[in-house]
Every structure is written in C-alpha cells, then in structure tokens.
Amino acid sequence: MPSDMGELLGAITLAGRPESASAARAFVEKVLGDAHPALDDAKLLTSELVTNSAIHSDSRGGGEITVEIFKKASQGSIRIGVIDKGSASKPYVRNAPDEVTGRGLFLVAALSQRWGVTDHESTREVWFEINGDGT
Template identity: 50%
Template sequence: MRIGNLLGVIELAGIPESASLAREYVRDKLGDGHPALDDVTLLVSEVVTNAVVHSDSRNGGTVTLAIADRHDLVHVDVVDAGGDTVPHVRGDPCAEGGRGMMLVERLSHRWDVHEDAAGRTVWFQVRYTRTHE
C-alpha cells in the first residue's frame, strides 16, 4: 500500500461554474511547481464538468473533489449523485462532444468508475517523477 498525503477535499455545487473552482483548487493544493499539475488540472476539469452536466448532481446537488499526492502519483476522486449513464470513453475522436473521458484514458495511469447506492465516484491517477533541485 502506498502512503501519501490527502491534500484536501472540497464540496462543489452541481453547476458548470464549479469546473473553474475545481481547477483553482487543484492549482492551490498541488502548487505551481508540481510535475503533474497540468495533467491533473485538465483531467479534474473534464471529470467535474461531466459530473455537473451529466449526473443527477446537476439538479441542485453537489460534487465532491478529493486530491491525494502519493509521492509518485496524484490520486483524484470526483463523487457525484450518479445518473442514468456511466462515464465511458467514446470511440469517435472527431465527435462534437465526449472527448473528456478519452483524455482521462490517455493521460492517466489508471482510472475507473465506482457506483453504489450513495452515488458515483470517477477516480484517476496521474504518475509523475519529481525532480530534485
């Protein structure tokens, strides 16, 4: 088991504007010099946007974002109220929408979706190598 640091948990309103708040939160928690900052910020933006647009959280609910740094990877959980469809990678990269999960697939080390009676969690991990100065 890897041991790391829980950097923080934030609860966001289920509205589109929460994606920008989530990006700010990631930048604040990881810091400007973190080697995974750009990838994690992009993927958080995509997953939170999916949650507030496609899940039942959009109906006055919330989305919870948790970030942990585990020394060689960043682990992120995005928890929403669930919904009729499960986030998945679409096969058409030229489609008008649906590229968010394709980015998650390509940029993350691992990712998955967990659903239960309490809602849905989309999680991903981004590997990095810390440079020592």
C-alpha cells in the same frame, strides 16, 4: 490521514454546474502547487470530470460534486476523485475525436496512468491517477 487511497491532501464540494470546473481547476492548483510537474494534466482531467458530473449525473442543476486529492506516497502518484450522486448509466469512454463534446473520459484514459469508476451506496466516484513526477 493515510488510507488505502493515500494521504488526503484536500477536498472541496462544489455546485453541480459546468462553471464549477473553473473552481475545481483552481483548487487542484492550490493543493498541488504551481510547480507540480503533473499540474496541467491534473487540472485538465479534473475539469473534464467535474464538467461530466455537472452535465450527466444526478448532481446536475446545482447538486453537490466533491473533488478529493490524494497522494499515494508508495507510488509517488496523485489520485483525484470526483464524487457525485451517480446516474442511471455508467460513464464510458467515447471514441469520437471529431465531436465537439464527449471527449472527457477519452482524455482521462489517454493522459492518466489509471482511472476508474467506483459506485457506492448513494454516490459514484470517477477517479484517475497520474504520476507525481509528471511522467
């Protein structure tokens, strides 16, 4: 059903554990198809957001994390959101390129056309948009 976010292509709910990132990548590939020009970036960024959620949000330790994929027909872009229970602190970009961890949102900001954080009553969504043509 079309919405202001676009047409929902698919959604999956995963356990709030870092290993769920693998299932999230497989889900993105299944929904977008292996020939999608932005597939690699979509999988990488989704994996980063799911991992961040599983480590930093109140969904960690096995709570629920939902991944939603939308197609924005008017712009030809893909919007992927990762929804969790939120946390006391708001996600932010760390500029720490030499660190082993902490680069997830840095990558999201660098590789997506747009990204953001939307707080709802009992959940938080971190989302990004990438061009559907891979540019």
